[in-house]
Amino acid sequence: MKNPFGGLGGLGDMAKMMSAARDMQGKVEEFQKSLEAISVTGEAGAGLVRVTATAKGDLTAIEIDPSIFVPSEKQVVEDLILAAIKDAQARATERAQSEAQRLAQEMGLPPGMKLPV
Known part of the structure; x- marks a missing residue:
């Protein structure tokens, strides 16, 4: 009976897929770290109160x-x-989603595919 997987050719494809998965995981980790370096500012009362946070949502400053x-x-x-x-x-949240969409496009992922933020 003939091997339905066509010899060892399937193993080479599997190695490529594993390599691509590791590359993607590395890019996602870099992306998540980059969110910590992006600052956004929320405000209320026409700027009487301002709060600064990272794109991950960690609050870093408040001005009153x-x-x-x-x-x-x-x-x-x-x-x-x-x-x-x-x-x-x-x-x-908005900025993190925007950055995730940008990264997904750069990685050639299908539209609408969500990356962990």
């Missing part, structure tokens, strides 16, 4: 305009801080 430090406005300040954090997180 001193004009909003009025004791009677405590709830407003807290709401603005929360809104700025949510804005920064949404921008981080």
